Structure formats: C-alpha cells, structure tokens
Amino acid sequence: MTDQKIETSNEQVLQEGDPNTTGHVWDGIKEFDNPMPRWWLWTFYACIVWGIGYTIAYPAWPLINGATAGLLGYSTRAEVAADIAEVDAANAPILARMEEVALGDITPDANPDLYAYAVQGGAAIFASWCSQCHGSGAAGVQASGYPNLLDDDWLWGGTIDDIHLTISHGIRNEDDPNAHYSEMTAFDEILTNDEIASVVQYVRNMSGQEAEATLASAGEEVFLNNCAACHTDQGTGDQFLGAPNLTDAIWLYGGSEEAIEYTVRYSRFGVMPPWSADASDAGRLSEAEVRAVAVYVHSLGGGE
Numbered sequence: 001m002t003d004q005k006i007e008t009s010n011e012q013v014l015q016e017g018d019p020n021t022t023g024h025v026w027d028g029i030k031e032f033d034n035p036m037p038r039w040w041l042w043t044f045y046a047c048i049v050w051g052i053g054y055t056i057a058y059p060a061w062p063l064i065n066g067a068t069a070g071l072l073g074y075s076t077r078a079e080v081a082a083d084i085a086e087v088d089a090a091n092a093p094i095l096a097r098m099e100e101v102a103l104g105d106i107t108p109d110a111n112p113d114l115y116a117y118a119v120q121g122g123a124a125i126f127a128s129w130c131s132q133c134h135g136s137g138a139a140g141v142q143a144s145g146y147p148n149l150l151d152d153d154w155l156w157g158g159t160i161d162d163i164h165l166t167i168s169h170g171i172r173n174e175d176d177p178n179a180h181y182s183e184m185t186a187f188d189e190i191l192t193n194d195e196i197a198s199v200v201q202y203v204r205n206m207s208g209q210e211a212e213a214t215l216a217s218a219g220e221e222v223f224l225n226n227c228a229a230c231h232t233d234q235g236t237g238d239q240f241l242g243a244p245n246l247t248d249a250i251w252l253y254g255g256s257e258e259a260i261e262y263t264v265r266y267s268r269f270g271v272m273p274p275w276s277a278d279a280s281d282a283g284r285l286s287e288a289e290v291r292a293v294a295v296y297v298h299s300l301g302g303g304e
C-alpha cells in the first residue's frame with residue numbers, strides 16, 4: 001500500500017445572505033466584515049461625551065502653570081482645608097476650655113478629658129518643637145546645657161505655673177523682654193588661677209564627688225565671696241536667678257573638673273526661645289498649645 005495523501009480543503013464556503021468578507025484569510029478562515037454591535041458603539045460614544053464633559057467640569061488639561069480649573073471649582077486642596085476646618089471646629093470647645101480653665105485645674109481628677117487631651121496634644125507639640133534640644137524623651141542633652149525635664153531638679157521652678165511661664169517667654173533670648181534672664185559672671189579675669197582651682201574642688205566636694213581636700217577647703221571662702229550670691233551659701237541654687245543647685249549630681253553642663261572650670265572661667269549662656277505667640281513675634285504656639293505642652297512636661301514625673 002502506498003501512502004496516500006488525502007487532499008482536504010477547509011476552504012469556507014460562503015452561504016447565501018453572509019456579509020461581505022474583509023478579504024483577510026487565515027488558514028482558509030475568512031473574516032466577515034460585520035458592523036460593531038450597537039450596544040458597544042453607543043457605550044463608546046457615551047464615553048467620549050462623558051470624557052469631554054468631565055474635562056470641562058473638573059481640573060484636567062495641564063497648562064504651563066497648573067491645569068484648567070474646571071467649571072465645578074473642585075480642588076483636592078480645598079477638600080483637605082475643609083476637612084481640617086471640620087476637625088478645628090470639633091476641637092474648638094475643648095481648646096476654648098484649655099485656655100479658660102485654671103492651669104492648676106487641668107488635672108486627672110478635676111478635668112480628666114481636658115487633661116488627657118493636653119497630655120496627648122502636648123506630647124505631639126513636644127515632638128515637633130522641643131525634642132531637637134531636650135531630646136525626644138525629654139531627658140535633655142547633658143553637657144550641651146539642654147536640661148532634663150523628667151527629673152525633679154528645676155532651674156526655674158517645677159510648678160505648673162513656673163513651667164508655663166518658662167515655656168511662654170523662654171530663657172535669655174532677645175525676642176521676649178519677659179524671658180527669664182540671668183548671667184553668671186565669667187571669673188577668668190576676676191579670680192586667680194589658684195582661686196579657680198580651689199573653688200572647682202570645693203564644688204566637686206559639695207556635689208559628693210572626689211575632690212582634693214586641701215584645695216576644696218581653701219575654696220570655701222572663694223565660694224562664699226563670689227558664688228553664694230547666686231548659688232546660695234549651701235550651693236543649693238536659686239530658682240529666681242536660674243542658678244543651678246550644685247549639690248546634687250544633676251548637671252547641666254557636666255560635673256567633671258574640666259566642665260566646672262570652664263563654667264567658672266567663661267560662664268555659660270543657655271538660651272531657650274520664647275514659644276507663646278501672644279508674648280512675642282518669635283513665638284509659634286497658641287496659648288492653648290503652650291498650656292498643653294506645659295501640662296505634658298509637668299506630667300512627665302518631675303512636676304511639683
């Protein structure tokens with residue numbers, strides 16, 4: 001038997017009533033030239049009309065500066081502003097109370113909701129405005145003169161009113177005439193090297209650190225004559241002058257011999273900006289915000 005190749009033809013046979021073909025043939029399959037289905041065509045036209053309408057109604061075509069605004073005046077920015085305004089309106093009553101209620105009454109017992117709002121809002125304000133100097137946990141930066149706000153050692157007083165005053169006006173700044181102001185004398189040219197060496201040992205001794213005994217006892221007189229006016233006879237400091245307590249182990253600039261000697265020779269000048277917008281142009285916080293952050297700082301554990 002010989003292999004026989006059967007010639008088959010899959011050529012389509014057009015029937016009576018078939019539409020015309022486009023002339024394309026694949027594997028013998030011919031393509032009919034059918035019109036688009038009606039429903040499809042109308043949907044397509046509807047999309048074009050809707051698209052034109054949309055670009056007229058809403059911001060659409062990019063121009064050199066911005067885009068066409070659209071007849072409806074819609075903008076995402078305006079929508080955000082409206083959302084913010086809504087939140088502000090919702091907060092208005094509690095913010096008004098924040099300014100009205102006496103500071104001493106913003107406590108968990110007297111006004112629990114206000115207190116909770118102040119502590120949380122104050123923490124957010126602290127994170128944005130205060131943490132770069134005082135540290136995110138408010139522990140300060142030792143040796144840079146940024147005080148720890150967690151302990152109960154206060155330069156300018158730790159009652160809620162003291163803290164509020166300090167935050168409102170700041171310390172040793174040029175922007176607010178009511179800022180706390182004091183300046184330690186620089187003793188470099190006033191005291192002899194021996195006197196400086198002895199008073200440094202005296203301060204080391206009074207703060208409970210290792211000190212050279214003979215120098216330290218000679219330093220007592222130097223201290224009483226030159227330092228006690230601000231730091232008090234006992235060295236416990238004066239909150240009215242912002243003069244630190246030298247007898248505790250808490251240091252603003254450090255308790256090493258070098259740090260103390262530097263302070264005595266050249267003094268320091270720790271500056272904190274004013275925060276109350278009512279008190280100075282440099283202030284960035286509203287009264288409600290100053291109060292909230294004061295309550296927050298007071299709540300950290302060291303408040304008196």
Ligand code: HEC
Nearest residue numbers: 129130133145146154155156157166167171242270271272
């Ligand atoms: C530019 C740095 C800086 C920023 C920002 C700053 N502080 Fe201070 N702050 C200081 C310095 C420096 C001192 C200490 C000054 C001194 O030697 O008396 C201080 C002191 C304080 C004190 C007094 C502490 C005490 O022992 O009496 C309080 C309270 C305080 N800051 C709170 C705040 C709050 C709240 C903010 C944010 C709203 C803030 N600070 C932002 C630098 C800053």
Ligand code: HEC
Nearest residue numbers: 182184226227230242243244251252253254263268269270
């Ligand atoms: C006019 C008031 C005044 C006099 C006088 C004065 N001090 Fe001070 N002293 C201050 C103030 C205010 C500060 C805080 C400086 C700052 O924060 O910038 C300070 C800070 C210090 C510190 C830094 C403390 C720390 O925690 O780091 C030491 C140490 C110190 N004084 C020692 C002395 C000694 C010793 C004398 C005398 C030789 C003296 N002071 C005289 C006002 C005074």
